[in-house]
Amino acid sequence: MQRRHRLGPLPALLLIALAPATAAANDLGEKLAKEGNDNGAAACVTCHGADGGGNGAAGWPRMAGMNADYLAKQLDDMASGERDNATMKPIASGLSAEERRAVAEYYAEMEVPAEAPGTDAAKSVLERGQAIAQQGLWRKGVPSCVACHGPGGDGVGADFPAISGQHASYIENQLTAWQDGNRQNDPNDLMASVAKRLTEEEIKAVAAWFASQPARPSAE
Amino acid sequence: MNKTHQDTNGLARHTALFLAAALLIPASALAQDDETLTKQVELEEAPEAKGESYFDYPGMDELPEGEFGEAVRSGMEAFVNTLQHPEAKRHVGNGQNCANCHLGGGMAANSSPMWGAWGIYPKYRGKNDHVNTMDERIRGCFTYSMNAGASEAGGPPKPDSQLLKDMQSFMFWSARGAPLGENLPGRGYRSVEKPEDGYSISRGKSIYEAQCAVCHSGDGSGKFTADGKQIFPPLWGEKAYNWGAGMHRINTAAGFIKYNMPLGKANPVKKHAALSDQEAWDVSAYMNSHERPQDPRWEGDKASTAEKWHDHACLYNQEVRGHTLGEGTQ
Numbered sequence: 001m002q003r004r005h006r007l008g009p010l011p012a013l014l015l016i017a018l019a020p021a022t023a024a025a026n027d028l029g030e031k032l033a034k035e036g037n038d039n040g041a042a043a044c045v046t047c048h049g050a051d052g053g054g055n056g057a058a059g060w061p062r063m064a065g066m067n068a069d070y071l072a073k074q075l076d077d078m079a080s081g082e083r084d085n086a087t088m089k090p091i092a093s094g095l096s097a098e099e100r101r102a103v104a105e106y107y108a109e110m111e112v113p114a115e116a117p118g119t120d121a122a123k124s125v126l127e128r129g130q131a132i133a134q135q136g137l138w139r140k141g142v143p144s145c146v147a148c149h150g151p152g153g154d155g156v157g158a159d160f161p162a163i164s165g166q167h168a169s170y171i172e173n174q175l176t177a178w179q180d181g182n183r184q185n186d187p188n189d190l191m192a193s194v195a196k197r198l199t200e201e202e203i204k205a206v207a208a209w210f211a212s213q214p215a216r217p218s219a220e
Numbered sequence: 221m222n223k224t225h226q227d228t229n230g231l232a233r234h235t236a237l238f239l240a241a242a243l244l245i246p247a248s249a250l251a252q253d254d255e256t257l258t259k260q261v262e263l264e265e266a267p268e269a270k271g272e273s274y275f276d277y278p279g280m281d282e283l284p285e286g287e288f289g290e291a292v293r294s295g296m297e298a299f300v301n302t303l304q305h306p307e308a309k310r311h312v313g314n315g316q317n318c319a320n321c322h323l324g325g326g327m328a329a330n331s332s333p334m335w336g337a338w339g340i341y342p343k344y345r346g347k348n349d350h351v352n353t354m355d356e357r358i359r360g361c362f363t364y365s366m367n368a369g370a371s372e373a374g375g376p377p378k379p380d381s382q383l384l385k386d387m388q389s390f391m392f393w394s395a396r397g398a399p400l401g402e403n404l405p406g407r408g409y410r411s412v413e414k415p416e417d418g419y420s421i422s423r424g425k426s427i428y429e430a431q432c433a434v435c436h437s438g439d440g441s442g443k444f445t446a447d448g449k450q451i452f453p454p455l456w457g458e459k460a461y462n463w464g465a466g467m468h469r470i471n472t473a474a475g476f477i478k479y480n481m482p483l484g485k486a487n488p489v490k491k492h493a494a495l496s497d498q499e500a501w502d503v504s505a506y507m508n509s510h511e512r513p514q515d516p517r518w519e520g521d522k523a524s525t526a527e528k529w530h531d532h533a534c535l536y537n538q539e540v541r542g543h544t545l546g547e548g549t550q
Contacts, residue, residue, distance in 0.1 A: 138324030141487035
């Protein structure tokens with residue numbers, strides 16, 4: 001009892017010290033996510049959902065619980081055109097750098113959705129996807145997905161985003177975009193190099209498997 | 221040391237090696253002249269594959285059942301997730317998994333695949349100057365690449381221990397149907413000839429920062445999850461391979477890097493390189509210009525250890541950035 005009393009004030013003091021900056025960023029991020037701004041940025045929730053879980057049918061990605069630096073870079077790249085995305089371009093450009101950062105942090109701090117996005121893929125397809133995700137296709141030089149995206153595909157830092165708990169449609173679209181050269185904002189051409197070694201069938205299988213997995217917080 | 225670096229020692233030997241390469245004599249044949257290391261001829265580099273076909277190793281759907289199957293599975297787990305395997309991890313004194321240097325879970329051609337190694341043991345090795353069984357060879361990997369001296373067990377697995385039986389079961393299984401005693405295409409790493417103008421550690425630093433640091437971190441410490449699972453292996457420092465591991469040799473690491481790194485960009489099974497020979501040597505030299513755990517064959521001081529064990533392309537006991545390498549890490 002005495003011990004608890006002695007330790008009590010310290011966390012409280014820390015909270016007070018940290019509160020203003022975090023709260024301000026969160027407030028701005030939350031406002032932008034829910035309402036957008038007057039500069040052409042629509043509210044994020046319209047497409048990405050109030051829980052940040054995205055929309056599989058439309059191909060909008062899950063953002064809740066993703067790495068803040070990763071999300072901020074994607075928004076920056078979509079604003080600059082480094083990542084070519086017709087839908088997101090006007091929205092990302094409508095946000096200032098500070099606003100992009102705030103909204104990235106807002107989604108990074110959001111709890112990951114409890115349920116996996118899900119898939120109607122057959123069991124044999126999921127097994128194939130799991131094998132590719134965890135072991136790769138080394139007969140043709142494809143490393144496993146988890147080798148870079150971390151155990152379970154939960155993401156590693158700013159450079160290797162979470163792919164577990166992501167919609168199959170979004171993963172498929174992105175892998176195809178890398179294959180075609182329509183997405184090129186990966187570090188050191190790593191994802192593009194791997195994507196170009198995959199067939200359509202392999203992409204579908206691996207995308208389905210990650211969509212069958214629940215999202216978990218990033219590894220780093 | 222920040223400009224182009226040429227080895228000053230063993231010049232005559234290097235000239236001989238160069239001549240040998242020009243005459244297509246296996247470089248290893250010349251090792252006979254080197255009394256400190258080698259009294260016999262080691263196996264030469266694996267031949268080129270015909271076309272792009274390598275040994276057709278078994279798939280996961282061919283894993284056997286029964287006790288042997290369990291041994292293979294355990295051995296495979298020890299190989300791929302060495303740091304998690306209940307027995308193997310007791311013998312790992314750093315942050316490495318076997319599969320970090322043997323890509324594709326020990327199956328990728330030109331990444332020292334196990335199916336290529338199995339059939340050439342027992343084999344003479346210049347490194348310890350006697351015939352090694354596979355059992356002893358794996359213990360050597362633990363001693364040097366896994367720095368077993370700093371492990372919970374304090375050393376490599378005991379000869380003929382269950383762990384080594386399991387790991388050999390896995391290797392034997394991976395080589396099912398492969399010819400015995402044959403130097404198979406895809407075995408080992410490809411060797412990359414030392415560039416004419418040597419190598420540059422400072423150029424290597426730039427390459428490292430541009431191409432390697434994203435995974436292995438700027439300080440070479442790799443990346444781990446919060447609960448200690450390795451994601452990307454450390455390349456130097458206390459969690460890396462030690463000064464006795466083959467990878468501390470600039471030529472060996474250059475051969476690994478050339479067709480295996482960056483992961484996903486290079487492709488060993490297609491012999492596709494992302495870096496030039498020069499870049500592979502430069503970045504290998506940079507990686508190996510940092511401290512790492514001490515050579516377990518320590519002779520009491522750096523100079524004696526270097527003289528007895530480091531007459532090859534490495535930076536042990538050499539001065540780099542104002543520091544004489546070979547101190548080891550604690």
